[in-house]
Amino acid sequence: xxxxxxxxxxxxxxxxxxxxxxxxxxIFEDYVLGWFRQTPGKEREGVACISQFGDTFYYGDxxxxxxxxxxxxxxxxxxxxxxxxxxxDTAMYYCAAVSPGIYGGGWCPSPRxxxxxxxxQGTQVTVSS
Numbered sequence: 001x002x003x004x005x006x007x008x009x010x011x012x013x014x015x016x017x018x019x020x021x022x023x024x025x026x027i028f029e030d031y032v033l034g035w036f037r038q039t040p041g042k043e044r045e046g047v048a049c050i051s052q053f054g055d056t057f058y059y060g061d062x063x064x065x066x067x068x069x070x071x072x073x074x075x076x077x078x079x080x081x082x083x084x085x086x087x088x089d090t091a092m093y094y095c096a097a098v099s100p101g102i103y104g105g106g107w108c109p110s111p112r113x114x115x116x117x118x119x120x121q122g123t124q125v126t127v128s129s
Contacts, residue, residue: 036093037125050070086127
């Protein structure tokens with residue numbers, strides 16, 4: 001199984017980015033998908049999650065109203081749209097996947113990194129003021 005993020009970069013505050021996650025080696029629609037971010041010395045923070053068929057979502061409190069997680073099952077694609085970027089959004093962003101059978105439900109699990117099984121290598125987002 002491989003997950004590969006792309007779309008990160010350096011932007012000024014107030015700008016937008018759309019991160020992408022491409023997967024291979026898994027049946028895409030069988031997995032709940034999430035986006036996490038991490039800065040040096042801090043724990044990985046769950047910022048968004050989307051259920052298998054896109055009917056339930058989770059967004060972290062720190063990003064409410066500025067993020068949108070999108071999945072297209074027919075294209076095996078996951079996206080994270082980030083608007084009104086702030087310097088505190090600077091981080092490495094990771095996509096992750098977990099089978100609902102691992103935690104017993106089809107909804108978004110608690111946003112803990114330990115819940116997720118598969119991870120990408122990350123894409124860096126840097127926001128300047």
